[in-house]
Amino acid sequence: xxxxxxxxxxxxxxxxxxxxxxxxxxxxxxxxxxxxxxxxxxxxxxxxxxxxxxxxxxxxxxxxxxxxxxxxxxxxxxxxxxxxxxxxxxxxxxxxxxxxxxxxxxxxxxxxxxxxxxxxxxxxxxxxxxxxxxxxxxxxxxxxxxxxxxxxxxxxxxxxxxxxxxxxxxxxxxxxxxxxxxxxxxxxxxxxxxxxxxxxxxxxxxxxxxxxxxxxxxxxxxxxxxxxxxxxxxxxxxxxxxxxxxxxxxxxxxxxxxxxxxxxxxxxxxxxxxxxxxxxxxxxxxxxxxxxxxxxxxxxxxxxxxxxxxxxxxxxxxxxxxxxxxxxxxxxxxxxxxxxxxxxxxxxxxxxxxxxxxxxxxxxxxxxxxxxxxxxxxxxxxxxxxxxxxxxxxxxxxxxxxxxxxxxxxxxxxxx
Numbered sequence: 001x002x003x004x005x006x007x008x009x010x011x012x013x014x015x016x017x018x019x020x021x022x023x024x025x026x027x028x029x030x031x032x033x034x035x036x037x038x039x040x041x042x043x044x045x046x047x048x049x050x051x052x053x054x055x056x057x058x059x060x061x062x063x064x065x066x067x068x069x070x071x072x073x074x075x076x077x078x079x080x081x082x083x084x085x086x087x088x089x090x091x092x093x094x095x096x097x098x099x100x101x102x103x104x105x106x107x108x109x110x111x112x113x114x115x116x117x118x119x120x121x122x123x124x125x126x127x128x129x130x131x132x133x134x135x136x137x138x139x140x141x142x143x144x145x146x147x148x149x150x151x152x153x154x155x156x157x158x159x160x161x162x163x164x165x166x167x168x169x170x171x172x173x174x175x176x177x178x179x180x181x182x183x184x185x186x187x188x189x190x191x192x193x194x195x196x197x198x199x200x201x202x203x204x205x206x207x208x209x210x211x212x213x214x215x216x217x218x219x220x221x222x223x224x225x226x227x228x229x230x231x232x233x234x235x236x237x238x239x240x241x242x243x244x245x246x247x248x249x250x251x252x253x254x255x256x257x258x259x260x261x262x263x264x265x266x267x268x269x270x271x272x273x274x275x276x277x278x279x280x281x282x283x284x285x286x287x288x289x290x291x292x293x294x295x296x297x298x299x300x301x302x303x304x305x306x307x308x309x310x311x312x313x314x315x316x317x318x319x320x321x322x323x324x325x326x327x328x329x330x331x332x333x334x335x336x337x338x339x340x341x342x343x344x345x346x347x348x349x350x351x352x353x354x355x356x357x358x359x360x361x362x363x364x365x366x367x368x369x370x371x372x373x374x375x376x377x378x379x380x381x382x383x384x385x386x387x388x389x390x391x392x393x394x395x396x397x398x399x400x401x402x403x404x405x406x407x408x409x410x411x412x413x414x415x416x
Contacts, residue, residue: 050071051083053185053231068084068186069188069211070193070210071189071209071210072210072211074207080208108126111126112126122141124139126138151197151301152190153301155191156191159187159254160191162276164249164255167256169195169198170266171266172204173266173359174356174359175360176246177225177245178228179220179229179230179249180210180227181232181235181248182231182250182251183231188230189211192210192227196208198308199361200305200309201365202361202365203361204361205360206224207225207227208227210229212229212230214230214231220238220246245260247260247263267352268315268346269348271315275307283300310383312380313380314387315353316353319384320384320385322336322337323366324336340353341353341354
């Protein structure tokens, strides 16, 4: 379990918060009937429901394979605890470990827990003693590009075609209520994490529950924005609830079960067409980047991430031009909203920004100025500055401009 504090969220702020943290807070071994000791924190008592949200629908155990997924617990203060769950068939694990003492597990997990949280690109070393084998040295390396940590975009693309995915993406930009359904917990958690990662440099500020236990399904009746993942077995119950203005996405069958019917007209047409075009060609672009394998998930994730960043650069990359000092010294930077929006020549983009600028994710993005005052720039700030530097000599527009900008980034990445 790993905790993030509640406030306006940006990825750069979250990554800084983690620098002084441990790799995780708790390591729990649970079974379906698990009961916590009296002295255990109340907030942990709900964990078994998230580890076994499908407990009521279990088939004979021989039909299950070991599975990995993640879940999120949201506190009253808006803080989030991220849980990483690996469900194991115990007899399988007994066969693997019968020659190793179970007493070695606790010291090993303690050594990992006491290790410092590594900075991007850094490695921590954990030593583990194995009887008969001596000391085993394990190195845990954190990727340099932390935007893509534990993000599997291909799971999302294999579940939804590009057109549907972009419509979901557009709905989230307006902070609508979205429910994902799937048969597997791993599919739910991977797709939910991937769609949230696509929002970078913006961060989802509202309820986020990638795996929702059936006992808590009434949460979807809330009028506030949310991203929720439900197992398909909960669909009959979902249909009985009084929910309105909700997008329900069936990840198993590549379709919407419920929609608002305006999802295809939310984004400016040219930007949407450019984004869809790039995402359709993601594998070809990954090959042009110079990767050895067409199916390399990491290279595909980089292409998808760069395409989304480029999309936002085209949309709001000029934001820094409209940040100025406040009237008082302690006021910080002031964002000139009207001038920012009117600087856009496209009427359709101005109309979209008029709505998007009212969202919590846009407010959080602008509000988080202290990191920029410290001179800390994220990937988006770097790309936005490149975009501004290229404006005087740029005469391209629409899809060609979008592709040229993305192509330059792919060439840059292939040289790294």
